[in-house]
Amino acid sequence: MNHLIPLFIAVPLGAAFFIPLVSRHVKWVPDVFGNLTMFSLAAMSFYTIGQSEVYHLGAWQTPIGIDLRLDGLSSLLLIAINVIGLAATLYSVAYMRIFTSKLRYYSLFLIMVTGMNGVVLTADLFNLYIFMEMAAIASYALVGFGCEHEELEASFKYLVLGSLATLFVLIGVALLYGMTGSLNMAQVATSMQSAAQAAQGTMAKPYIFALGLFICGFALKSALVPFHAWLPDAYQSAPAPISAMLSGVLTKTIGVYVLARLLFNVFGISQQLLLILQILGALSMVVGVLLAIGQWDMKRLFAYHSISQIGYVVLALGLGTPLGIIGGLYHLVNHSVFKSLLFLNAGAVEYSTGTRDLKRLGGLNQALPITGKTSLVASMSIAGIPPFNGFWSKLIIIIACVQAGYYWLAAWAVFVSLVTLASFLKVQKYAFLDAAKMALAKIQHTPFFMGLSMVVLAILCVVTSLAVLSGFDAPVLIAPAADVLIKGLITL
Amino acid sequence: MTGMSLIVKTVCRWLKGFILLFGVYIVLYGHLTPGGGFSGGVIIACAFILIFLAEGKLVETKIFSKNVAGELDSVGILIFWAAALTGLFCGGVYFKNFITTAAESHFKLFSSGIIPICNIGIGLKVGASLFVVFVILAAVKIVVPKKSDNINDHEEDEK
Numbered sequence: 001m002n003h004l005i006p007l008f009i010a011v012p013l014g015a016a017f018f019i020p021l022v023s024r025h026v027k028w029v030p031d032v033f034g035n036l037t038m039f040s041l042a043a044m045s046f047y048t049i050g051q052s053e054v055y056h057l058g059a060w061q062t063p064i065g066i067d068l069r070l071d072g073l074s075s076l077l078l079i080a081i082n083v084i085g086l087a088a089t090l091y092s093v094a095y096m097r098i099f100t101s102k103l104r105y106y107s108l109f110l111i112m113v114t115g116m117n118g119v120v121l122t123a124d125l126f127n128l129y130i131f132m133e134m135a136a137i138a139s140y141a142l143v144g145f146g147c148e149h150e151e152l153e154a155s156f157k158y159l160v161l162g163s164l165a166t167l168f169v170l171i172g173v174a175l176l177y178g179m180t181g182s183l184n185m186a187q188v189a190t191s192m193q194s195a196a197q198a199a200q201g202t203m204a205k206p207y208i209f210a211l212g213l214f215i216c217g218f219a220l221k222s223a224l225v226p227f228h229a230w231l232p233d234a235y236q237s238a239p240a241p242i243s244a245m246l247s248g249v250l251t252k253t254i255g256v257y258v259l260a261r262l263l264f265n266v267f268g269i270s271q272q273l274l275l276i277l278q279i280l281g282a283l284s285m286v287v288g289v290l291l292a293i294g295q296w297d298m299k300r301l302f303a304y305h306s307i308s309q310i311g312y313v314v315l316a317l318g319l320g321t322p323l324g325i326i327g328g329l330y331h332l333v334n335h336s337v338f339k340s341l342l343f344l345n346a347g348a349v350e351y352s353t354g355t356r357d358l359k360r361l362g363g364l365n366q367a368l369p370i371t372g373k374t375s376l377v378a379s380m381s382i383a384g385i386p387p388f389n390g391f392w393s394k395l396i397i398i399i400a401c402v403q404a405g406y407y408w409l410a411a412w413a414v415f416v417s418l419v420t421l422a423s424f425l426k427v428q429k430y431a432f433l434d435a436a437k438m439a440l441a442k443i444q445h446t447p448f449f450m451g452l453s454m455v456v457l458a459i460l461c462v463v464t465s466l467a468v469l470s471g472f473d474a475p476v477l478i479a480p481a482a483d484v485l486i487k488g489l490i491t492l
Numbered sequence: 493m494t495g496m497s498l499i500v501k502t503v504c505r506w507l508k509g510f511i512l513l514f515g516v517y518i519v520l521y522g523h524l525t526p527g528g529g530f531s532g533g534v535i536i537a538c539a540f541i542l543i544f545l546a547e548g549k550l551v552e553t554k555i556f557s558k559n560v561a562g563e564l565d566s567v568g569i570l571i572f573w574a575a576a577l578t579g580l581f582c583g584g585v586y587f588k589n590f591i592t593t594a595a596e597s598h599f600k601l602f603s604s605g606i607i608p609i610c611n612i613g614i615g616l617k618v619g620a621s622l623f624v625v626f627v628i629l630a631a632v633k634i635v636v637p638k639k640s641d642n643i644n645d646h647e648e649d650e651k
Contacts, residue, residue, distance in 0.1 A: 010580075014577075020563075021563055059584075
């Protein structure tokens with residue numbers, strides 16, 4: 001058995017509670033320990049490539065015990081979570097000095113990572129709910145970490161809507177348990193398929209109700225358009241590394257990943273479900289980007305773009321073709337890299353100048369060269385300019401739309417990409433290129449660790465674009481992940 | 493601040509030991525009778541909350557400071573965590589039950605492998621953290637400045 005699998009959950013959990021125990025007396029512990037933990041998790045996540053197995057906790061076999069499952073999709077998400085997490089903790093060493101308590105910050109951060117790793121690895125529906133709540137509750141606290149009026153308001157809004165989502169999910173899990181008598185995902189899937197075969201392919205009504213609850217719940221968690229109200233406030237007021245984590249991996253892990261896993265591998269995908277995904281995706285893409293372009297607060301602008309880019313991922317998954325799934329997962333990884341970089345850039349700008357208002361910034365390229373250059377890389381990635389990663393994944397998504405015969409969706413994706421480019425040109429012009437509006441002497445230098453994590457992510461923007469070199473059909477790492485979801489297409 | 497009347501204080505002083513004892517009993521016998529770490533932990537927290545309610549806010553530091561409770565909270569989860577990890581190192585599987593129980597000690601206090609250890613961890617965790625939640629909700633007073641107040645003045649007051 002591969003003992004790395006439970007350690008992804010055990011290591012951050014242990015560290016999260018070890019830090020507050022020790023660091024009341026020793027001040028350097030949270031930084032060092034938090035970074036060491038995330039570094040070891042990131043290193044461990046690369047060892048999971050190409051492995052797939054089911055881990056029985058406590059050596060109890062499947063119907064009795066709880067299982068953890070590692071496959072291509074889990075390993076892709078694990079790498080994304082832990083690498084972005086490492087970048088965020090590196091950044092926090094310098095950035096979180098402006099907040100009060102590093103001890104609580106790292107503790108909550110590691111609990112959030114525990115929850116996300118758990119969601120990705122678990123094969124049990126109720127454990128999925130528990131890990132989701134762990135990640136979500138830690139993130140509610142982290143969004144309100146500044147404890148000012150705005151932050152608390154955003155956190156409260158996020159908390160109310162997030163709790164609503166988890167309530168939906170819990171009722172859905174309870175319904176499935178009541179109908180199938182099992183919480184193991186594979187067993188639930190098997191008994192649902194046999195029930196559907198007995199009823200000549202029609203799904204029983206409780207299943208349909210549970211499906212609706214899951215779609216609402218996870219769409220709320222991933223902030224797809226009719227459900228997106230909490231996201232801009234939360235991302236805007238969270239500390240920068242937390243915005244990066246929320247946008248980069250949290251919404252994807254406890255939203256898009258779980259939705260895809262349930263729809264493709266548990267419920268079995270159907271044309272109606274694909275249509276729902278397409279509508280949610282297409283709406284999110286265009287509404288997100290149109291709301292974004294008018295914003296003047298850097299982080300709020302990026303937050304609306306998150307909605308739009310998640311729309312791309314969901315749309316691509318909703319095409320229901322292998323190429324669409326590959327494009328969607330590839331864009332998911334790319335988005336987690338460039339969007340967390342953008343939020344870290346916004347944090348660096350705020351750290352150095354004290355404001356995120358684009359109207360008051362300008363000419364930062366001279367004062368903050370690292371932030372300026374890395375944000376240029378990230379902006380070009382998200383806008384889809386070759387050779388950066390965003391271009392390739394958007395290209396695959398557009399080709400997949402054309403191949404599947406959805407020409408208007410392809411045109412829609414191109415249009416959204418153009419508007420994205422326009423709004424990021426706006427950011428570059430007002431913040432980094434225009435004439436300076438504030439005295440250079442007032443601007444603080446970017447600390448070493450913040451610069452380091454931004455440079456690492458900027459390099460990753462280029463490195464992930466190399467995945468297309470192996471051909472559109474089999475990018476490295478993405479293919480085994482896509483295979484997991486493609487298996488679900490058989491029911492079509 | 494000064495708490496309730498002498499009668500309430502005296503009754504609570506008598507009761508607290510029994511409530512605490514009952515909580516500990518529920519935790520320790522969690523593997524044999526209904527209950528366990530969570531419910532026992534809640535009862536333990538209730539014993540402290542009762543004193544807190546009867547004696548008033550000022551007693552907090554005397555009976556159980558919230559820093560100590562915060563540390564016990566971490567210790568509780570670390571016990572649970574250590575039980576799971578020891579399973580990995582001794583039994584070869586994460587959460588493996590590495591303590592075997594002889595047949596004659598079934599349904600006795602010392603049985604059921606690692607479950608009592610996990611229960612103690614959960615009991616500590618739940619008891620301490622519920623108490624901390626209560627203390628923070630009861631003792632922390634948030635001052636919201638009125639709109640007419642100068643916000644800078646308020647910040648200086650806090651310092």
